[in-house]
Amino acid sequence: MNNEIKRKITSLTLMTIMLAGGMIAAVPSMVPAAHAANANLFVSAENSQFSNYMSGPQVIEVVVIDSDVNDTDEAKGEPDVTINGKKLRMAQAVDGNWYGYFADKTMAMIADSTTSSNARGNGLDFGTFCTAASALTYLGVSVSDTSGVAVPHYNSTTGSAAGLFGQNGTATGTETITGSCSTKGVSIGATGNAVTSMANGTDAMEVLREVKQLNIPAVGSAINIGQIGINGTKGVSTSTAAFWPFIQLYSLTVSGNVVIQYNKGGGTQTTTLTFDTAEQFAKAALDRSVYTTSSQVHLTVTDLWLNIDPTDEDSWTFGTQESNSTSFGSYYQVFDENGAGNGDLVTNGVNQLSKSTLQTMMTETNGLLRVDANTQSATNPVLTLQDNGDSNLSCSSVNSATTCLTTGANSVAGNELDKGSVPVTVTEYGPNSGIFATYDETDTSALIITSNAARGTSATLDYNEHPVTVLVGFGFATIDIAPTDVEWNSGEEIPLTLVDSDANRNSRADEDLDVNNPSVGLIPALKTGDPFTLGDGGSTTDVMFTNTGSSLIGSSAGTSLGARDAIFTFGAANRTATDWSVQSFSQRAIFTNATTSTSTFNALLIQNVTTIDELKLSIGDSRSAATNRLHGLNLLNLDVSSITSGKVDVYLLNSTVTATSLKKISSPATAVATPNHIAILLANDVNAKSLTSLNVTAINTHLFDEQTAAKTISFIIVANSTFTEDTANDPIVLDFFSYGFYDDGYKHPKG
Numbered sequence: 001m002n003n004e005i006k007r008k009i010t011s012l013t014l015m016t017i018m019l020a021g022g023m024i025a026a027v028p029s030m031v032p033a034a035h036a037a038n039a040n041l042f043v044s045a046e047n048s049q050f051s052n053y054m055s056g057p058q059v060i061e062v063v064v065i066d067s068d069v070n071d072t073d074e075a076k077g078e079p080d081v082t083i084n085g086k087k088l089r090m091a092q093a094v095d096g097n098w099y100g101y102f103a104d105k106t107m108a109m110i111a112d113s114t115t116s117s118n119a120r121g122n123g124l125d126f127g128t129f130c131t132a133a134s135a136l137t138y139l140g141v142s143v144s145d146t147s148g149v150a151v152p153h154y155n156s157t158t159g160s161a162a163g164l165f166g167q168n169g170t171a172t173g174t175e176t177i178t179g180s181c182s183t184k185g186v187s188i189g190a191t192g193n194a195v196t197s198m199a200n201g202t203d204a205m206e207v208l209r210e211v212k213q214l215n216i217p218a219v220g221s222a223i224n225i226g227q228i229g230i231n232g233t234k235g236v237s238t239s240t241a242a243f244w245p246f247i248q249l250y251s252l253t254v255s256g257n258v259v260i261q262y263n264k265g266g267g268t269q270t271t272t273l274t275f276d277t278a279e280q281f282a283k284a285a286l287d288r289s290v291y292t293t294s295s296q297v298h299l300t301v302t303d304l305w306l307n308i309d310p311t312d313e314d315s316w317t318f319g320t321q322e323s324n325s326t327s328f329g330s331y332y333q334v335f336d337e338n339g340a341g342n343g344d345l346v347t348n349g350v351n352q353l354s355k356s357t358l359q360t361m362m363t364e365t366n367g368l369l370r371v372d373a374n375t376q377s378a379t380n381p382v383l384t385l386q387d388n389g390d391s392n393l394s395c396s397s398v399n400s401a402t403t404c405l406t407t408g409a410n411s412v413a414g415n416e417l418d419k420g421s422v423p424v425t426v427t428e429y430g431p432n433s434g435i436f437a438t439y440d441e442t443d444t445s446a447l448i449i450t451s452n453a454a455r456g457t458s459a460t461l462d463y464n465e466h467p468v469t470v471l472v473g474f475g476f477a478t479i480d481i482a483p484t485d486v487e488w489n490s491g492e493e494i495p496l497t498l499v500d501s502d503a504n505r506n507s508r509a510d511e512d513l514d515v516n517n518p519s520v521g522l523i524p525a526l527k528t529g530d531p532f533t534l535g536d537g538g539s540t541t542d543v544m545f546t547n548t549g550s551s552l553i554g555s556s557a558g559t560s561l562g563a564r565d566a567i568f569t570f571g572a573a574n575r576t577a578t579d580w581s582v583q584s585f586s587q588r589a590i591f592t593n594a595t596t597s598t599s600t601f602n603a604l605l606i607q608n609v610t611t612i613d614e615l616k617l618s619i620g621d622s623r624s625a626a627t628n629r630l631h632g633l634n635l636l637n638l639d640v641s642s643i644t645s646g647k648v649d650v651y652l653l654n655s656t657v658t659a660t661s662l663k664k665i666s667s668p669a670t671a672v673a674t675p676n677h678i679a680i681l682l683a684n685d686v687n688a689k690s691l692t693s694l695n696v697t698a699i700n701t702h703l704f705d706e707q708t709a710a711k712t713i714s715f716i717i718v719a720n721s722t723f724t725e726d727t728a729n730d731p732i733v734l735d736f737f738s739y740g741f742y743d744d745g746y747k748h749p750k751g
Helices: 105-113 132-139 355-359 612-616 697-704
Strands: 009-011 041-043 060-064 081-083 086-088 098-104 128-130 149-151 153-155 195-197 201-203 247-250 256-264 267-275 283-286 299-302 315-319 329-332 369-372 383-385 393-395 404-406 424-428 435-437 447-449 458-463 466-472 478-481 496-499 526-528 542-548 566-569 579-582 589-592 601-611 630-639 647-653 679-687 689-693 712-723 730-742
Touching (some): 041 256, 041 267, 105 128, 132 149, 283 466, 299 424, 329 355, 601 612, 612 697, 679 689
Parallel strands (some): 009 526
Antiparallel strands (some): 041 060, 081 256, 149 247, 153 201, 256 267, 299 435, 315 329, 393 404, 424 435, 458 466, 542 566, 542 601, 601 712, 630 730, 647 712
């Protein structure tokens, strides 16, 4: 982790402070790709990390990449590919490669049976099963060596069983596929395999989501669709949606081999898989051993069984409370890989896979995640959940995982993933990787340590009955100055290194200790002398968002409004801070609102901070004629970037704002003779995060010649546009300090 400390200067010495330190915690160093042993044959389950295993209802992708048959604009013969000696039909895609998909018939039918007939295309939906014989008419190609096929099309026409299109899966999967797909719901012309209609149908396959588009030639071309004559209409890319992709089903033997061969002239290319349970490869791992409060917990789950779709990243959501039988289990594609609601947005689209159901699909102890958020039953839980880019969660209490639920009440029997289910979503690291993680592309994890977890308490995460411990602990910070040479010369930058494990809340991300980030609890600061900060205010300081009239807008630094009223728009819309606190070390102020407002504001008023005399202790009169002249700079350090990204003006006020306006104290004839100017423009059109010189003659005159001693001062910061005002805590910095010397530099004239 690299912590870059943004500028926060509270010093008589102007310095740029750069702090960096920490660590980068270990994460999976690679995403396993297919370790192909052949020149032209590639099988998705061919992977040395998993010893070439396939398991359960996995769909296996077979690809032939061969320059001898990759032309898309001329007819090519289909590659001869077999599964245990039986023909696997291959179709050519637009990239010139040839693709075929297969699965075990029994596992596919069991998986399909877990989905709801009222929510097609969700969960482990294989689409519709057809006999090999009827597929010849329906697909336009023979799949006679298979035990049947699964196709995307689902015909919603009602009627007798004999009149329906295909069939669904069954809980045992042992039945012979008898459903006929023929032409029910899809009308195919007498010649050219042209599709004339797809009435009463929809696409319902969820286990293959990002296959390559078929090579569909132009109208009049002599080339067949996919080179093998799949039904469709030439020149119409959507005409094969009911047929492609199709999954060819074979009756595989558990614990047996699955031999895939590409019988290419000159030598057969072979890949051998093992079809069996795969719990020996399943495991869970954490990114580190000890976590501080509010830290991201990055859980990685490795399990090839979860890798259902070889073309896309799979998403699994777990109901993690074994004591809650209503929710405990696994849920496929509640969300897609981008966190968009998938099954979660469809009534009956969230389907529970219980432990007993999973075991019918070749799981042993894998396939389930258990979470104990408070292993020692401590006063405060250790682990909670948060929404991220891979899911949609809502938690009524940020420190209680049991109050979290998925946002849609869309499961079969009611919302199983409701409060009390502690739903944890993991998303595949990459297509066909078999590695899943709780973090999204921004490195935000679904798991996070609570903000009030106690040292030494822990949570437990258990996958495949191999629990891992999430332990809460705290470290010590160190800071080191590393001069570049023996002597530190004036004006020379010097690097500082801060190492603080407690500030490392996300091991996968570079984190900045930004002043404008309210979640950063401690901002390092260097303080010398007596800078003036918002911490110099007392309990009488009053802070609010408000609006200013045009009469408060100045044109250049030093402009005074002492000869006229400064008009404010006050009333019910003003937003007074429910809490205004200044952190003791960094002197960073935090403005807190309890509720949001529909009103817009362009000013932040900070009243009754201190007296003008207190400010003069931190800055000096830099005019050449001054009695106690400061030979140097007066500086204003500002950071209001938490509430605006635009330009701002900063005013010093020497009067308390009334209910409706800021009144002038006197009305002199000329500005030169004006005593006690009530609004002095210190900074004009500066950045929300800025360092501004106050060495302007007019400012020095107003501050050092025209102010009454012991006068209470306030500040108003006016945005050129509007401030962002919400319930988030808003860190604010407003500091004054000087850089230079008085007289001969040996003694400060102010004592």
